[in-house]
Amino acid sequence: MAGKTAVRASRNPVKTRADLPKARRIVVKIGSSSLTTVDGGINLDAVHNLVSTLAAVRQRGTEVILVSSGAISAGLAPLNLERRPKDLATQQAAAAVGQGLLLAHYTREFAVYNYPVGQVLLTVDDLMRRSTYTNAMRALNRLLKLGVLPIVNENDAVATHEIRFGDNDRLAALVANVVKADALVMLSDVDALYDGPPADGAQRIPLVESEDDLAGVKLGSAGKAGVGTGGMVTKVEAAKIASGSGIPAALTNADNARAILSGEDVGTWFAVQGRRRRARSTWLAHLASSHGKLVLDDGAVTAVVDNHRSLLPAGLVRVEGRFESGDPVELVDLQGKVIARGLVNYSAKELPAMLGKSTLKLRAELGPEYERVVVHTDDLVLV
Ligand SMILES: Nc1ncnc2c1ncn2[C@@H]1O[C@H](COP(=O)(O)OP(=O)(O)O)[C@@H](O)[C@H]1O
Numbered sequence: 001m002a003g004k005t006a007v008r009a010s011r012n013p014v015k016t017r018a019d020l021p022k023a024r025r026i027v028v029k030i031g032s033s034s035l036t037t038v039d040g041g042i043n044l045d046a047v048h049n050l051v052s053t054l055a056a057v058r059q060r061g062t063e064v065i066l067v068s069s070g071a072i073s074a075g076l077a078p079l080n081l082e083r084r085p086k087d088l089a090t091q092q093a094a095a096a097v098g099q100g101l102l103l104a105h106y107t108r109e110f111a112v113y114n115y116p117v118g119q120v121l122l123t124v125d126d127l128m129r130r131s132t133y134t135n136a137m138r139a140l141n142r143l144l145k146l147g148v149l150p151i152v153n154e155n156d157a158v159a160t161h162e163i164r165f166g167d168n169d170r171l172a173a174l175v176a177n178v179v180k181a182d183a184l185v186m187l188s189d190v191d192a193l194y195d196g197p198p199a200d201g202a203q204r205i206p207l208v209e210s211e212d213d214l215a216g217v218k219l220g221s222a223g224k225a226g227v228g229t230g231g232m233v234t235k236v237e238a239a240k241i242a243s244g245s246g247i248p249a250a251l252t253n254a255d256n257a258r259a260i261l262s263g264e265d266v267g268t269w270f271a272v273q274g275r276r277r278r279a280r281s282t283w284l285a286h287l288a289s290s291h292g293k294l295v296l297d298d299g300a301v302t303a304v305v306d307n308h309r310s311l312l313p314a315g316l317v318r319v320e321g322r323f324e325s326g327d328p329v330e331l332v333d334l335q336g337k338v339i340a341r342g343l344v345n346y347s348a349k350e351l352p353a354m355l356g357k358s359t360l361k362l363r364a365e366l367g368p369e370y371e372r373v374v375v376h377t378d379d380l381v382l383v
């Protein structure tokens with residue numbers, strides 16, 4: 001395992017879409033619109049085709065994690081529901097029915113290739129707390145080590161409105177970070193990102209290298225099929241989460257799955273825009289629920305943002321909220337703008353006595369244990 005981890009932490013071999021066949025580990029996300037219809041439930045041909053494509057990818061030595069939507073939609077027909085329900089309780093019921101059906105089909109289809117599958121259902125909450133995040137990471141890595149294909153979905157049967165992804169795009173980007181994937185491939189019912197919702201005259205965007213390439217692009221809601229939820233907004237957000245943390249992302253439709261995974265010029269490629277981030281940094285940037293705020297003076301803002309320094313008590317003006325040492329907090333400037341998130345080394349009770357004081361003074365006044373920084377640069381992400 002240690003050897004494998006070392007390989008995975010090394011440089012990402014996937015730089016362009018042509019490199020996709022070199023990926024050691026990928027996350028593939030498929031949307032409801034590619035797998036299910038409102039009236040017909042699960043499209044068995046779609047499941048069959050996806051499974052044969054992913055089995056071939058595994059055969060060539062790439063580990064695969066599948067993030068599959070479709071539970072709610074697959075549960076509609078068995079419950080005689082004519083459209084996607086608006087109320088949460090019925091969505092939960094539909095998901096509970098549909099998820100089982102979906103997994104039954106995947107299990108049977110992958111068994112043809114002697115490829116065992118394992119169901120992993122996650123809620124936002126599971127990824128928000130550091131302990132449960134690490135737990136999910138451990139489970140996924142062990143499944144992969146055992147040669148199992150993890151099939152991930154949101155745990156819709158218990159997720160609540162307040163704390164729910166709702167779409168699986170961002171969940172897939174976060175899972176890609178959890179497992180340190182070399183690429184994220186999103187399969188939808190549209191073959192690429194267009195400069196506007198697909199209609200006569202909309203132009204395919206083959207490559208996104210920076211935010212500039214998205215200027216003027218109109219991102220619409222979910223397609224006509226009536227089963228998807230996020231539309232293009234959440235797909236582009238997911239691509240940004242992935243590419244901003246060192247993982248390139250591709251978007252195309254299910255019919256093009258084999259082509260894109262073979263490195264062909266289809267779909268949209270979102271090139272990497274940042275260094276590969278440690279999973280903890282991605283967690284801090286996108287998920288960690290903040291327990292409080294640290295208000296920084298201008299000098300501390302410069303030190304943290306421009307000079308990538310740790311936050312010292314001397315630059316602290318005020319603290320807000322209730323937190324313990326080790327909790328995630330927001331770092332804000334004097335105007336209240338969030339500049340970073342980090343894990344704080346002191347509790348909210350300890351900090352007021354330390355505001356504005358040098359570490360030397362604190363050592364003399366309170367003892368050597370108060371010499372430590374408030375937020376270490378390794379535990380800090382700029383936003
Ligand atoms: N700029 C755009 N480029 C491509 N598709 C877009 C765009 N804006 C909106 N869409 C719509 O987004 C839909 C895909 O989103 P969604 O239905 O949520 O898919 P999924 O179920 O795969 O997650 C497409 O069918 C398309 O109609």
Ligand SMILES: N[C@@H](CCC(=O)OP(=O)(O)O)C(=O)O
Pocket residue numbers: 030031032033068069070071072073095153154156166167168169227228229230231
């Ligand atoms: N977790 C939900 C996904 C909801 C959904 O429609 O997502 P998506 O099709 O990816 O926009 C399900 O399985 O039904």
